[in-house]
Amino acid sequence: SAVISQKPSRDICQRGTSLTIQCQVDSQVTMMFWYRQQPGQSLTLIATANQGSEATYESGFVIDKFPISRPNLTFSTLTVSNMSPEDSSIYLCSVEEPSRGRPWEQFFGPGTRLTVL
Amino acid sequence: GIQVEQSPPDLILQEGANSTLRCNFSDSVNNLQWFHQNPWGQLINLFYIPSGTKQNGRLSATTVATERYSLLYISSSQTTDSGVYFCAVELHSGGGADGLTFGKGTHLIIQP
Numbered sequence: 001s002a003v004i005s006q007k008p009s010r011d012i013c014q015r016g017t018s019l020t021i022q023c024q025v026d027s028q029v030t031m032m033f034w035y036r037q038q039p040g041q042s043l044t045l046i047a048t049a050n051q052g053s054e055a056t057y058e059s060g061f062v063i064d065k066f067p068i069s070r071p072n073l074t075f076s077t078l079t080v081s082n083m084s085p086e087d088s089s090i091y092l093c094s095v096e097e098p099s100r101g102r103p104w105e106q107f108f109g110p111g112t113r114l115t116v117l
Numbered sequence: 118g119i120q121v122e123q124s125p126p127d128l129i130l131q132e133g134a135n136s137t138l139r140c141n142f143s144d145s146v147n148n149l150q151w152f153h154q155n156p157w158g159q160l161i162n163l164f165y166i167p168s169g170t171k172q173n174g175r176l177s178a179t180t181v182a183t184e185r186y187s188l189l190y191i192s193s194s195q196t197t198d199s200g201v202y203f204c205a206v207e208l209h210s211g212g213g214a215d216g217l218t219f220g221k222g223t224h225l226i227i228q229p
Contacts, residue, residue, distance in 0.1 A: 001162070033216050037158075042203065045216040058216070090158055094217075104148040104207060106217055108160040 002027045002097050004109035012115045013083055020079045021112045023093035028073035031096035033106065034066070038089045046091075049076045083116045090114070119144045123204055123220035130194050131228055138189040138223045140204030148207035149180055150217065151189050155200050163189070163202075194227045201225070 003026040013019050023032065034046040047055040047068055055068040070076045080087050090111040097107055120143040130136055142149070151163040164171050164178040166187065171178050175195075180187040191198055201224050205217040 042219045042221045043205075043217075045218070048216055092160070102165045105150065105162070105165045107162060111158045113158070
């Protein structure tokens with residue numbers, strides 16, 4: 001499966017600031033996704049990021065708060081803007097990597113642990 | 118959207134015991150995956166199983182798509198099996214990927 005890395009692995013930020021999270025994949029992939037996992041909770045899809053098009057956001061997530069870039073088939077960024085303590089979460093990127101018999105299997109990066117003070 | 122319910126929410130077992138985790142989903146899906154989230158937060162892919170039965174070592178999974186449920190079996194549990202097990206589904210609509218909808222997970226603790 002694809003090797004997915006994220007930077008930073010963790011960060012502590014002050015409220016009102018912004019943080020950009022990077023997701024790098026070692027192979028070209030069409031579909032990339034960003035998820036949020038709040039403390040003690042499950043994962044929630046933030047948006048789908050396709051190369052060459054605008055990201056598609058889920059209900060409750062807006063581009064002004066979570067702008068996403070997808071400049072090529074191996075890289076994406078998620079920015080968490082104007083942060084508040086409620087944004088403290090693990091942010092994970094994933095990729096869809098089709099293989100024989102598994103057309104839509106997703107694999108996840110290691111996540112970015114964000115704490116907002 | 119699709120609803121995913123996992124049970125039980127918490128499970129404490131002794132090492133060597135067997136367990137069954139359940140995932141119910143509310144609509145037809147094209148993708149169903151089981152993950153294990155380890156204590157460091159990493160999601161490990163266990164099974165890609167929108168239908169049928171698969172086995173991988175001490176783990177096996179069965180999805181009955183017509184009845185909209187999936188089961189994850191863990192046999193001869195080891196302490197390293199501890200963590201949170203997530204079921205996630207996706208209705209891969211004609212326009213492209215929809216992303217995964219996760220259940221709330223089963224928190225499994227294996228005691229030595």
